[in-house]
Amino acid sequence: MLQPKDSALPRTASFGQNYSLTLVDRFGIWLSARRISRYISFTGKHVGDFGCGYRANLSRSIIDQAAHITLIDVSLEVDLKHHPKITAIEGRLPESLACLPDRSMDIVLCVSVLEHLWEPLRTLAEFRRLLVPGGTCMINVPSWRGKSFLEMSAFRLGLSPAAEMDDHKMYYDPRDLWPLLVQSGFRPSQIRCFAHKFGLNTFAICKAEQ
Numbered sequence: 001m002l003q004p005k006d007s008a009l010p011r012t013a014s015f016g017q018n019y020s021l022t023l024v025d026r027f028g029i030w031l032s033a034r035r036i037s038r039y040i041s042f043t044g045k046h047v048g049d050f051g052c053g054y055r056a057n058l059s060r061s062i063i064d065q066a067a068h069i070t071l072i073d074v075s076l077e078v079d080l081k082h083h084p085k086i087t088a089i090e091g092r093l094p095e096s097l098a099c100l101p102d103r104s105m106d107i108v109l110c111v112s113v114l115e116h117l118w119e120p121l122r123t124l125a126e127f128r129r130l131l132v133p134g135g136t137c138m139i140n141v142p143s144w145r146g147k148s149f150l151e152m153s154a155f156r157l158g159l160s161p162a163a164e165m166d167d168h169k170m171y172y173d174p175r176d177l178w179p180l181l182v183q184s185g186f187r188p189s190q191i192r193c194f195a196h197k198f199g200l201n202t203f204a205i206c207k208a209e210q
Contacts, residue, residue: 010092011074011092011116011167012074013074013075014052014053014054014073014074014075014076015051015053015054015073015164017054019161021057022160022161023159025160028112028197029057029058029111031196031197032058032111032112032140032197032201033058033061035196035203036058036109036111036138039138039205040107040136040138041065042062042066045065045066046066046067046070046104046105046107047059047066047068047069047070047105047106047107047108047109048069048070048105048109048127048130049071049072049109049111050071050072050073050093050097050108050109050110050113050123050127051073051093051110051111051112051113051116052071052072052076053073054073054075055077055080056071056076056077056080059071059086059109063083063085063086066085068085068086068087069085069086069087070086070087070089070100071086071087072089072090072091072097073090074090074092075090076088076090093113093117093123094117094122094123097123097126097127097130101130102129102130103129103130103131103132103135104130104132105130105132105135106131106132106135106136107135107136107137107138108127108130108131108135108136108138110123110127110137110139111140112140112141112142114139114141114170114172115141115142115168115169115170115171115172116167116168117169120170120180121180121184124137124139124180124181124183124184125183125184125185127184128184128185128186128208129185131208132208133208133209134208134209134210135207135208136205136206136207137206137207137208138203138204138205138206139177139181139203139204139206140203141171141172141177141201142168142171142172142200142201142202143171143173143195143199143200143201143202144171145173145199145200146171146200146201147168147171149200150200173195174193174195174202174204176202177193177202177204178191178193178204181193181204181206186206186207187209190208190209191205191206192204192205192206
């Protein structure tokens with residue numbers, strides 16, 4: 001696939017690294033965390049939070065429950081690298097996933113990340129590889145309806161970082177995301193894929209077969 005040179009440049013900073021999160025950003029994170037907590041318990045689980053953001057806000061909220069958390073992003077806040085329950089890996093997706101062993105995660109989280117990647121299918125296949133039998137992958141992505149809201153917030157109102165919107169490669173309705181999940185190795189019977197956040201996002205819950 002041909003890519004415009006400026007859009008193909010790799011990211012040099014993680015989400016939230018060089019700016020404070022806006023009210024819109026924080027509200028979106030809260031909605032995603034609320035949705036995730038409705039479907040799964042993190043107690044005693046090995047969790048992968050991939051594309052977690054510089055401060056890994058979601059993982060910070062569950063660290064007391066989880067047995068261990070593996071974080072991956074371009075850059076991570078220093079204290080995360082020294083936490084005894086965290087493995088912090090600085091790198092890009094999907095390449096950085098290759099160092100992790102098969103069937104090593106009970107839960108994989110990918111929240112508002114897939115839309116930034118040139119290789120979403122390869123990334124999803126890596127998530128499937130990492131899950132233990134019966135493990136769960138949870139994915140949140142902006143929908144095509146959400147595109148208009150996000151771009152208005154970023155480009156017109158200045159309520160979201162414009163650089164993040166300019167880094168988007170794709171938007172996903174359920175009919176866009178579901179085929180990729182199947183191609184990556186999840187069985188249709190083990191996939192729930194639906195609109196949420198007032199239709200502005202698509203959410204998927206995928207189980208690895210036992």
